[in-house]
Amino acid sequence: MNKHLLFTLLIATSYSTQVLGSALVVFDERSLQDAFQQASYNLDIDEIIFKRNSHISLSAPAIYSGEQPITLTGKGSTIDGSSAGSFALNSNLSAMTKDGTLIFNTAGEVKIKNLKVANSATRGIVVNVPVDASDSNISVTLDRVTVTHSALYGLHIDDKADAFDNGTTGSDLGVYLKLTHCTFKYNGTGAIDFDGIRIDERSLGDIHAFISNTTIDNNGGDGIELDEAGDGNVEVYMNRVSLNDNGFYNEEDLDDGFDIDEADAGNIEAILSNLVVNNNKDEGLDFDEAGDGNIEAKFKRISAFNNNDEAIKLDEKDAGNIEVNLKSVDVEESGDDGIQLKEIGEGKIETDLKSVRAINNKKYGIKIEQWVMEGEAEHTEEAGSMTLKRVELAGNGKGDEIKTNNIEQN
Ligand SMILES: [Ca+2]
Ligand SMILES: [Ca+2]
Ligand SMILES: [Ca+2]
Ligand SMILES: [Ca+2]
Numbered sequence: 001m002n003k004h005l006l007f008t009l010l011i012a013t014s015y016s017t018q019v020l021g022s023a024l025v026v027f028d029e030r031s032l033q034d035a036f037q038q039a040s041y042n043l044d045i046d047e048i049i050f051k052r053n054s055h056i057s058l059s060a061p062a063i064y065s066g067e068q069p070i071t072l073t074g075k076g077s078t079i080d081g082s083s084a085g086s087f088a089l090n091s092n093l094s095a096m097t098k099d100g101t102l103i104f105n106t107a108g109e110v111k112i113k114n115l116k117v118a119n120s121a122t123r124g125i126v127v128n129v130p131v132d133a134s135d136s137n138i139s140v141t142l143d144r145v146t147v148t149h150s151a152l153y154g155l156h157i158d159d160k161a162d163a164f165d166n167g168t169t170g171s172d173l174g175v176y177l178k179l180t181h182c183t184f185k186y187n188g189t190g191a192i193d194f195d196g197i198r199i200d201e202r203s204l205g206d207i208h209a210f211i212s213n214t215t216i217d218n219n220g221g222d223g224i225e226l227d228e229a230g231d232g233n234v235e236v237y238m239n240r241v242s243l244n245d246n247g248f249y250n251e252e253d254l255d256d257g258f259d260i261d262e263a264d265a266g267n268i269e270a271i272l273s274n275l276v277v278n279n280n281k282d283e284g285l286d287f288d289e290a291g292d293g294n295i296e297a298k299f300k301r302i303s304a305f306n307n308n309d310e311a312i313k314l315d316e317k318d319a320g321n322i323e324v325n326l327k328s329v330d331v332e333e334s335g336d337d338g339i340q341l342k343e344i345g346e347g348k349i350e351t352d353l354k355s356v357r358a359i360n361n362k363k364y365g366i367k368i369e370q371w372v373m374e375g376e377a378e379h380t381e382e383a384g385s386m387t388l389k390r391v392e393l394a395g396n397g398k399g400d401e402i403k404t405n406n407i408e409q410n
Pocket of ligand 2: 228229230231232233262263264265266267
Protein backbone atom coordinates (compact mmCIF):
# COMPACT_ATOMS: atom_id res chain seq x y z
CA MET A 1 0.00 0.00 0.00
CA ASN A 2 1.49 3.37 -0.89
CA LYS A 3 1.70 6.07 1.75
CA HIS A 4 -0.83 8.35 0.10
CA LEU A 5 -3.43 5.61 -0.09
CA LEU A 6 -2.74 4.61 3.51
CA PHE A 7 -3.10 8.19 4.66
CA THR A 8 -6.39 8.59 2.76
CA LEU A 9 -7.65 5.30 4.19
CA LEU A 10 -6.76 6.32 7.74
CA ILE A 11 -8.48 9.69 7.33
CA ALA A 12 -11.50 7.99 5.82
CA THR A 13 -11.87 5.43 8.57
CA SER A 14 -10.53 7.14 11.62
CA TYR A 15 -12.81 10.08 12.21
CA SER A 16 -12.68 9.37 15.92
CA THR A 17 -9.11 8.09 16.18
CA GLN A 18 -6.02 10.24 16.10
CA VAL A 19 -3.11 9.03 14.07
CA LEU A 20 0.43 9.47 15.38
CA GLY A 21 2.93 8.02 12.91
CA SER A 22 2.35 4.25 12.97
CA ALA A 23 0.41 4.58 16.24
CA LEU A 24 -3.24 5.36 16.94
CA VAL A 25 -4.34 7.38 19.94
CA VAL A 26 -7.44 6.27 21.86
CA PHE A 27 -9.50 7.76 24.68
CA ASP A 28 -13.02 6.27 24.52
CA GLU A 29 -14.81 3.15 23.30
CA ARG A 30 -15.28 4.36 19.74
CA SER A 31 -11.64 5.31 19.25
CA LEU A 32 -10.48 2.07 20.89
CA GLN A 33 -12.71 -0.18 18.77
CA ASP A 34 -11.67 1.80 15.71
CA ALA A 35 -8.01 1.41 16.52
CA PHE A 36 -8.32 -2.38 16.98
CA GLN A 37 -10.13 -2.64 13.63
CA GLN A 38 -7.68 -0.48 11.76
CA ALA A 39 -4.68 -2.27 13.20
CA SER A 40 -6.27 -5.55 12.18
CA TYR A 41 -6.07 -4.78 8.47
CA ASN A 42 -3.31 -2.17 8.28
CA LEU A 43 0.10 -3.80 8.77
CA ASP A 44 1.73 -0.39 9.27
CA ILE A 45 -0.02 0.23 12.58
CA ASP A 46 2.03 -1.27 15.39
CA GLU A 47 0.97 0.70 18.46
CA ILE A 48 -2.20 1.87 20.16
CA ILE A 49 -1.55 4.66 22.65
CA PHE A 50 -4.08 5.60 25.33
CA LYS A 51 -4.51 9.18 26.41
CA ARG A 52 -3.14 9.30 29.94
CA ASN A 53 -5.46 7.94 32.63
CA SER A 54 -8.40 7.33 30.30
CA HIS A 55 -11.37 5.36 31.65
CA ILE A 56 -12.98 3.37 28.89
CA SER A 57 -16.03 1.13 29.30
CA LEU A 58 -16.49 -1.37 26.49
CA SER A 59 -19.91 -2.61 25.37
CA ALA A 60 -18.34 -5.41 23.29
CA PRO A 61 -14.97 -7.19 23.17
CA ALA A 62 -12.18 -5.31 21.35
CA ILE A 63 -10.67 -7.77 18.87
CA TYR A 64 -7.29 -7.52 17.19
CA SER A 65 -6.72 -9.96 14.33
CA GLY A 66 -3.74 -8.45 12.53
CA GLU A 67 -0.55 -10.31 11.72
CA GLN A 68 1.93 -7.68 12.84
CA PRO A 69 3.31 -7.21 16.36
CA ILE A 70 1.12 -4.82 18.33
CA THR A 71 1.82 -2.70 21.41
CA LEU A 72 -0.78 -1.17 23.71
CA THR A 73 0.65 1.75 25.66
CA GLY A 74 -1.84 2.30 28.44
CA LYS A 75 -0.41 5.35 30.24
CA GLY A 76 -2.30 4.41 33.39
CA SER A 77 -5.64 3.96 31.66
CA THR A 78 -8.39 1.59 32.76
CA ILE A 79 -10.64 -0.51 30.56
CA ASP A 80 -13.86 -1.64 32.20
CA GLY A 81 -15.12 -4.87 30.63
CA SER A 82 -18.28 -5.34 32.66
CA SER A 83 -20.44 -5.13 29.49
CA ALA A 84 -17.94 -6.60 27.02
CA GLY A 85 -19.45 -9.97 26.11
CA SER A 86 -21.07 -12.78 28.04
CA PHE A 87 -20.81 -16.50 28.74
CA ALA A 88 -23.21 -19.39 29.14
CA LEU A 89 -22.97 -21.80 32.04
CA ASN A 90 -23.25 -25.42 30.96
CA SER A 91 -24.76 -28.17 33.08
CA ASN A 92 -21.63 -28.74 35.21
CA LEU A 93 -21.40 -25.03 36.00
CA SER A 94 -18.46 -24.54 33.68
CA ALA A 95 -18.50 -21.69 31.20
CA MET A 96 -18.33 -21.59 27.42
CA THR A 97 -17.46 -18.37 25.64
CA LYS A 98 -15.25 -16.91 22.95
CA ASP A 99 -15.45 -13.49 24.59
CA GLY A 100 -12.94 -11.44 26.49
CA THR A 101 -12.46 -7.74 27.09
CA LEU A 102 -9.31 -7.55 24.91
CA ILE A 103 -8.87 -10.38 22.38
CA PHE A 104 -5.79 -10.92 20.22
CA ASN A 105 -6.16 -13.48 17.42
CA THR A 106 -2.60 -13.37 16.24
CA ALA A 107 0.79 -15.01 16.13
CA GLY A 108 2.34 -11.53 16.19
CA GLU A 109 3.97 -10.32 19.38
CA VAL A 110 1.54 -8.72 21.86
CA LYS A 111 2.95 -6.11 24.26
CA ILE A 112 0.84 -4.25 26.81
CA LYS A 113 2.21 -1.58 29.12
CA ASN A 114 0.76 0.34 32.06
CA LEU A 115 -2.90 -0.62 31.61
CA LYS A 116 -5.68 -1.88 33.90
CA VAL A 117 -8.38 -4.26 32.71
CA ALA A 118 -11.14 -4.46 35.30
CA ASN A 119 -14.51 -6.12 35.89
CA SER A 120 -14.52 -8.24 32.73
CA ALA A 121 -17.83 -9.99 32.12
CA THR A 122 -15.88 -12.97 30.75
CA ARG A 123 -12.09 -13.09 30.38
CA GLY A 124 -9.80 -10.06 30.79
CA ILE A 125 -7.04 -10.43 28.18
CA VAL A 126 -7.16 -13.30 25.68
CA VAL A 127 -4.53 -14.37 23.14
CA ASN A 128 -5.75 -17.02 20.69
CA VAL A 129 -2.95 -18.75 18.81
CA PRO A 130 -3.97 -19.32 15.17
CA VAL A 131 -3.91 -23.09 14.66
CA ASP A 132 -2.03 -22.86 11.34
CA ALA A 133 0.59 -20.44 12.69
CA SER A 134 4.24 -21.27 12.25
CA ASP A 135 7.54 -19.33 12.38
CA SER A 136 8.46 -18.00 15.81
CA ASN A 137 6.75 -18.62 19.14
CA ILE A 138 3.80 -16.63 20.40
CA SER A 139 5.14 -13.84 22.54
CA VAL A 140 3.10 -11.96 25.13
CA THR A 141 4.79 -9.28 27.24
CA LEU A 142 2.92 -7.40 29.94
CA ASP A 143 4.54 -4.69 32.03
CA ARG A 144 2.64 -2.88 34.80
CA VAL A 145 -0.62 -4.48 33.74
CA THR A 146 -3.37 -5.12 36.28
CA VAL A 147 -6.24 -7.50 35.58
CA THR A 148 -8.87 -7.70 38.32
CA HIS A 149 -12.39 -8.95 38.88
CA SER A 150 -12.78 -10.93 35.66
CA ALA A 151 -15.65 -13.43 35.84
CA LEU A 152 -13.48 -16.02 34.05
CA TYR A 153 -9.70 -16.02 33.36
CA GLY A 154 -7.72 -12.85 34.00
CA LEU A 155 -5.21 -13.67 31.24
CA HIS A 156 -5.75 -16.60 28.87
CA ILE A 157 -3.26 -17.69 26.20
CA ASP A 158 -5.00 -20.38 24.23
CA ASP A 159 -3.23 -22.75 21.81
CA LYS A 160 -6.02 -25.36 21.82
CA ALA A 161 -7.32 -26.09 18.34
CA ASP A 162 -10.91 -26.43 19.49
CA ALA A 163 -13.14 -26.11 22.49
CA PHE A 164 -13.50 -29.90 22.72
CA ASP A 165 -9.80 -30.17 23.43
CA ASN A 166 -8.63 -33.77 23.24
CA GLY A 167 -5.37 -32.77 24.84
CA THR A 168 -3.07 -32.60 21.84
CA THR A 169 -4.41 -30.53 18.95
CA GLY A 170 -2.91 -27.08 18.68
CA SER A 171 -0.46 -25.03 16.65
CA ASP A 172 3.17 -25.97 16.05
CA LEU A 173 4.18 -22.92 18.08
CA GLY A 174 5.07 -22.56 21.71
CA VAL A 175 4.22 -19.68 24.03
CA TYR A 176 6.60 -17.15 25.57
CA LEU A 177 5.08 -15.07 28.39
CA LYS A 178 6.85 -12.27 30.23
CA LEU A 179 5.17 -10.48 33.13
CA THR A 180 6.86 -7.69 35.08
CA HIS A 181 5.22 -5.61 37.82
CA CYS A 182 1.77 -7.04 37.08
CA THR A 183 -1.24 -7.79 39.28
CA PHE A 184 -3.88 -10.50 38.83
CA LYS A 185 -6.48 -10.42 41.59
CA TYR A 186 -10.09 -11.48 42.11
CA ASN A 187 -10.42 -13.21 38.73
CA GLY A 188 -12.32 -16.45 38.15
CA THR A 189 -15.27 -15.70 40.38
CA GLY A 190 -18.06 -16.28 37.82
CA ALA A 191 -17.76 -20.02 37.07
CA ILE A 192 -15.67 -23.00 38.17
CA ASP A 193 -12.06 -23.56 37.16
CA PHE A 194 -11.03 -20.12 35.95
CA ASP A 195 -7.59 -18.96 36.93
CA GLY A 196 -5.84 -15.63 37.36
CA ILE A 197 -3.49 -16.65 34.55
CA ARG A 198 -3.96 -19.66 32.26
CA ILE A 199 -1.82 -20.91 29.41
CA ASP A 200 -3.06 -23.87 27.35
CA GLU A 201 -0.28 -25.06 25.06
CA ARG A 202 -0.87 -28.02 22.74
CA SER A 203 0.92 -30.02 20.04
CA LEU A 204 4.53 -28.92 19.36
CA GLY A 205 6.09 -26.12 21.38
CA ASP A 206 7.12 -25.18 24.90
CA ILE A 207 5.71 -22.82 27.47
CA HIS A 208 8.33 -20.32 28.62
CA ALA A 209 7.10 -18.10 31.42
CA PHE A 210 9.19 -15.34 33.00
CA ILE A 211 7.36 -13.62 35.86
CA SER A 212 8.83 -11.08 38.27
CA ASN A 213 7.57 -8.56 40.81
CA THR A 214 4.03 -9.74 40.30
CA THR A 215 1.00 -10.34 42.54
CA ILE A 216 -1.31 -13.28 41.79
CA ASP A 217 -3.76 -13.36 44.70
CA ASN A 218 -7.41 -14.07 45.49
CA ASN A 219 -8.32 -15.74 42.22
CA GLY A 220 -11.23 -18.23 42.27
CA GLY A 221 -9.44 -21.00 40.33
CA ASP A 222 -5.67 -21.45 40.40
CA GLY A 223 -3.60 -18.31 40.76
CA ILE A 224 -1.72 -19.47 37.66
CA GLU A 225 -2.03 -22.68 35.65
CA LEU A 226 0.38 -23.70 32.92
CA ASP A 227 -1.13 -26.58 30.99
CA GLU A 228 1.08 -28.19 28.36
CA ALA A 229 0.42 -31.30 26.27
CA GLY A 230 2.13 -32.84 23.24
CA ASP A 231 5.88 -32.52 22.61
CA GLY A 232 7.45 -29.71 24.59
CA ASN A 233 8.51 -28.44 27.99
CA VAL A 234 7.23 -26.07 30.61
CA GLU A 235 10.06 -23.74 31.57
CA VAL A 236 9.25 -21.20 34.22
CA TYR A 237 11.27 -18.57 36.02
CA MET A 238 9.68 -16.57 38.84
CA ASN A 239 11.18 -14.01 41.17
CA ARG A 240 9.39 -11.87 43.77
CA VAL A 241 5.92 -13.22 43.18
CA SER A 242 3.04 -13.63 45.61
CA LEU A 243 0.58 -16.48 45.16
CA ASN A 244 -1.84 -16.10 48.06
CA ASP A 245 -5.48 -16.95 48.80
CA ASN A 246 -6.27 -18.61 45.47
CA GLY A 247 -8.57 -21.51 44.59
CA PHE A 248 -11.71 -20.84 46.64
CA TYR A 249 -14.45 -20.74 44.01
CA ASN A 250 -15.35 -24.42 43.56
CA GLU A 251 -15.84 -25.95 46.98
CA GLU A 252 -16.10 -29.44 45.43
CA ASP A 253 -12.67 -29.18 43.77
CA LEU A 254 -10.56 -26.43 45.25
CA ASP A 255 -7.60 -24.98 43.38
CA ASP A 256 -3.94 -24.12 43.84
CA GLY A 257 -1.62 -21.17 44.01
CA PHE A 258 0.46 -22.37 41.05
CA ASP A 259 -0.45 -25.45 39.00
CA ILE A 260 1.67 -26.97 36.21
CA ASP A 261 0.41 -29.92 34.18
CA GLU A 262 2.94 -31.18 31.67
CA ALA A 263 2.03 -34.19 29.53
CA ASP A 264 3.68 -36.30 26.81
CA ALA A 265 7.37 -35.75 25.91
CA GLY A 266 9.02 -32.87 27.72
CA ASN A 267 10.24 -31.57 31.07
CA ILE A 268 9.12 -29.23 33.78
CA GLU A 269 12.00 -26.86 34.52
CA ALA A 270 11.26 -24.37 37.29
CA ILE A 271 13.54 -21.80 38.86
CA LEU A 272 11.59 -19.99 41.58
CA SER A 273 12.89 -17.48 44.10
CA ASN A 274 11.43 -15.07 46.64
CA LEU A 275 7.91 -16.45 46.55
CA VAL A 276 5.19 -16.14 49.16
CA VAL A 277 2.60 -18.89 48.76
CA ASN A 278 0.04 -18.69 51.56
CA ASN A 279 -3.56 -19.71 52.20
CA ASN A 280 -4.31 -21.43 48.90
CA LYS A 281 -7.29 -23.73 49.06
CA ASP A 282 -5.61 -26.78 47.49
CA GLU A 283 -1.83 -27.10 47.01
CA GLY A 284 0.47 -24.10 47.13
CA LEU A 285 2.74 -25.31 44.29
CA ASP A 286 1.37 -28.34 42.40
CA PHE A 287 3.56 -29.55 39.54
CA ASP A 288 2.62 -32.73 37.63
CA GLU A 289 4.85 -34.17 34.91
CA ALA A 290 3.74 -37.17 32.83
CA GLY A 291 5.22 -38.99 29.83
CA ASP A 292 8.93 -38.93 28.92
CA GLY A 293 10.71 -36.17 30.75
CA ASN A 294 11.97 -34.83 34.07
CA ILE A 295 11.12 -32.37 36.77
CA GLU A 296 14.07 -30.07 37.35
CA ALA A 297 13.36 -27.58 40.12
CA LYS A 298 15.45 -25.00 41.95
CA PHE A 299 13.53 -23.17 44.67
CA LYS A 300 15.14 -20.52 46.83
CA ARG A 301 13.61 -18.34 49.56
CA ILE A 302 10.07 -19.64 49.39
CA SER A 303 7.63 -19.49 52.25
CA ALA A 304 4.37 -21.40 52.00
CA PHE A 305 2.06 -21.24 55.02
CA ASN A 306 -1.43 -22.49 55.66
CA ASN A 307 -2.20 -24.13 52.34
CA ASN A 308 -5.10 -26.56 52.56
CA ASP A 309 -3.32 -29.50 50.88
CA GLU A 310 0.48 -29.85 50.40
CA ALA A 311 2.49 -26.64 50.38
CA ILE A 312 4.81 -28.00 47.67
CA LYS A 313 3.96 -31.11 45.65
CA LEU A 314 6.02 -32.39 42.73
CA ASP A 315 4.82 -35.49 40.91
CA GLU A 316 6.82 -37.16 38.12
CA LYS A 317 5.48 -40.13 36.15
CA ASP A 318 6.72 -42.44 33.39
CA ALA A 319 10.35 -42.22 32.18
CA GLY A 320 12.31 -39.41 33.77
CA ASN A 321 13.85 -38.11 36.97
CA ILE A 322 13.20 -35.59 39.67
CA GLU A 323 16.10 -33.27 40.42
CA VAL A 324 15.21 -30.83 43.15
CA ASN A 325 17.30 -28.26 44.90
CA LEU A 326 15.61 -26.40 47.78
CA LYS A 327 17.33 -23.63 49.68
CA SER A 328 15.75 -21.48 52.39
CA VAL A 329 12.31 -22.99 51.97
CA ASP A 330 9.80 -22.79 54.83
CA VAL A 331 6.54 -24.78 54.75
CA GLU A 332 4.19 -24.52 57.71
CA GLU A 333 0.64 -25.42 58.70
CA SER A 334 -0.21 -27.37 55.54
CA GLY A 335 -3.36 -29.48 55.57
CA ASP A 336 -1.41 -32.49 54.17
CA ASP A 337 2.38 -32.99 53.82
CA GLY A 338 4.57 -29.91 53.83
CA ILE A 339 6.75 -31.01 50.90
CA GLN A 340 5.91 -34.08 48.82
CA LEU A 341 8.13 -35.41 46.01
CA LYS A 342 6.90 -38.51 44.20
CA GLU A 343 8.57 -40.26 41.28
CA ILE A 344 6.86 -43.18 39.50
CA GLY A 345 8.08 -45.29 36.55
CA GLU A 346 11.62 -45.53 35.22
CA GLY A 347 13.79 -42.88 36.82
CA LYS A 348 15.26 -41.54 40.04
CA ILE A 349 15.11 -38.74 42.56
CA GLU A 350 18.09 -36.58 43.43
CA THR A 351 17.35 -33.94 45.97
CA ASP A 352 19.40 -31.40 47.86
CA LEU A 353 17.78 -29.62 50.81
CA LYS A 354 19.53 -26.73 52.52
CA SER A 355 17.98 -24.57 55.25
CA VAL A 356 14.57 -26.15 54.84
CA ARG A 357 11.94 -25.92 57.60
CA ALA A 358 8.76 -28.02 57.73
CA ILE A 359 6.72 -27.13 60.78
CA ASN A 360 3.26 -28.09 62.04
CA ASN A 361 2.08 -29.75 58.84
CA LYS A 362 -0.85 -32.10 59.21
CA LYS A 363 0.87 -35.24 57.81
CA TYR A 364 4.61 -35.51 57.03
CA GLY A 365 6.82 -32.46 57.08
CA ILE A 366 8.74 -33.86 54.09
CA LYS A 367 7.95 -36.97 52.03
CA ILE A 368 10.26 -38.16 49.24
CA GLU A 369 9.27 -41.36 47.44
CA GLN A 370 10.82 -43.06 44.44
CA TRP A 371 8.95 -46.00 42.88
CA VAL A 372 8.66 -48.00 39.71
CA MET A 373 5.07 -48.88 40.58
CA GLU A 374 3.65 -47.00 43.52
CA GLY A 375 3.32 -49.28 46.55
CA GLU A 376 5.65 -52.03 45.22
CA ALA A 377 6.99 -54.30 47.98
CA GLU A 378 10.59 -54.53 46.70
CA HIS A 379 12.90 -51.98 45.20
CA THR A 380 13.84 -52.89 41.63
CA GLU A 381 15.83 -49.81 40.72
CA GLU A 382 18.84 -48.11 42.21
CA ALA A 383 17.97 -45.89 45.16
CA GLY A 384 17.62 -42.17 44.77
CA SER A 385 19.45 -39.71 46.98
CA MET A 386 18.91 -36.83 49.34
CA THR A 387 21.46 -34.44 50.71
CA LEU A 388 20.41 -32.57 53.84
CA LYS A 389 21.92 -29.51 55.47
CA ARG A 390 20.15 -27.55 58.22
CA VAL A 391 16.81 -29.27 57.70
CA GLU A 392 14.35 -28.75 60.55
CA LEU A 393 11.10 -30.68 61.08
CA ALA A 394 8.86 -30.05 64.07
CA GLY A 395 5.26 -30.47 65.08
CA ASN A 396 4.27 -32.50 62.03
CA GLY A 397 1.27 -34.83 62.46
CA LYS A 398 3.03 -38.03 61.29
CA GLY A 399 6.28 -37.33 63.09
CA ASP A 400 9.41 -35.38 62.37
CA GLU A 401 11.43 -37.84 60.30
CA ILE A 402 11.58 -37.42 56.55
CA LYS A 403 9.32 -40.11 55.06
CA THR A 404 11.05 -41.85 52.16
CA ASN A 405 10.77 -44.77 49.74
CA ASN A 406 13.96 -46.06 48.08
CA ILE A 407 15.92 -42.93 48.92
CA GLU A 408 19.35 -42.96 50.56
CA GLN A 409 20.75 -40.07 52.49
CA ASN A 410 24.15 -38.86 51.26
CA1 LIG B 1 1.78 -25.56 20.28
CA1 LIG C 1 5.01 -32.04 26.86
CA1 LIG D 1 8.34 -38.35 33.18
CA1 LIG E 1 11.42 -44.68 39.45
